[in-house]
Amino acid sequence: MYSMNDKSALKQLIDTDEFSNKLNLDRKTYGLVFDKRTLNSIYYIIKKFNIDFVDFPISSGKESLVFKVIDKKKKAYALKIYKISTLKFSNTFEYIRGDYRFDKERINRSNIVYIWAQKEFTNLDDMRKAKVKSPFPYGYYKNVLLMSYIGTKNEPSPQIKYIDTDFELLYKKLKINLKNMYKKAGLVHADLSEYNILYYRKNPYIIDVGQSVSVKHPRANEFIRRDIKNITTFFLKKNVKCSEDDLYKYLNGDKDD
Ligand SMILES: Nc1ncnc2c1ncn2[C@@H]1O[C@H](COP(=O)(O)OP(=O)(O)O)[C@@H](O)[C@H]1O
Ligand SMILES: [Mg+2]
Structure with missing residues (x-):
């Protein structure tokens, strides 16, 4: 101190x-x-x-x-x-x-x-x-x-890379956040991975958005594809049923799941 x-x-x-x-x-x-x-x-x-x-x-x-x-x-x-x-x-x-x-x-x-x-x-x-x-x-x-600050008194919240949890449920919650980020905020993270998502009070918190760009950025689609790939790779390793195409469709579609 x-x-x-x-x-x-x-x-x-x-x-x-x-x-x-x-x-x-x-x-x-x-x-x-x-x-x-x-x-x-x-x-x-x-x-x-x-x-x-x-x-x-x-x-x-x-x-x-x-x-x-x-x-x-x-x-x-x-x-x-x-x-x-x-x-x-x-x-x-x-x-x-x-x-x-x-x-x-x-x-x-x-x-x-x-x-x-x-x-x-x-x-x-x-x-x-x-x-x-x-x-x-x-x-x-x-x-x-x-x-x-995201965390407890003595410890910052861990990156989802380092936790054990119900990943099926975590993925569901993350999808909703990503859709709000993409559709409502109009932003593509552009460096999304298990390192830039913290786990706090059973929820995923998205961090490290200095490089995030508007969905109107000329390379936005390339960046969202890369983000989706990173996330899908991580959750597949955790045995969550998901795919890059499904997530891409979900983020771009009008449906809520
Ligand atoms: N608001 C926050 N509350 C708690 N920990 C944070 C917060 N922001 C960042 N961190 C921690 O610091 C690390 C580095 O921050 P980040 O924004 O990802 O910068 P970079 O990866 O570019 O160095 C994160 O992975 C996370 O562990
Ligand atoms: Mg980071």
Whole structure:
């Protein structure tokens, strides 16, 4: 637990060995993540939302870090930080280009990481309105996003990859969420897999939607096909009766099952 009252506390937190050890960060990554601009963005968010302390790190991936943080009223959030220097421009641009919601002209190498957080925020907001179970987006600033924390006091919810449950039932619930995401929110996840779905209170929660695109994106159909393939492969392994074609038809059809 580290108090977040001032900038130096934040800096201290980040400089502790405990912090970098827990995250398994090597020196190079560490420098990439916590550059001055990122520190300032984190600082902006913790001030604006009265964040009191960082509870624990949740995840350290190639392109982002996620922490559980707590505000002054003891409410928990997940703080996601996009690594500024490791996001590849060409990869990223594919998902933004062709998305009419974002202003393409103003995107360049140095500000694209900021678009990413904005995109994830907007997508989560659209999903929430479409009743898709997903983290509630509270705010973002530059490359930092604050959303609701999915999990218990001591443990973030597991990815469905790592659970044992009634997968038949889980698949049914997931289908409904995916249809709402696709038809109501008008979004294709574009990186859907058993790693980007959390299991919380017996429900699937869809996360990691920075790269998700509008169904009007020129490559939307290719992306939805890929998502469907990943999901079907996973659930077939769990002995759920399903197929790519059935799921595709379900998502595109008017029927509810
Ligand atoms: N709101 C959240 N609540 C709890 N855990 C989360 C939340 N968002 C992300 N995580 C955890 O952090 C991991 C990484 O987040 P994710 O958004 O998938 O980013 P990426 O995979 O691009 O690094 C997730 O797999 C999940 O375990
Ligand atoms: Mg992920």
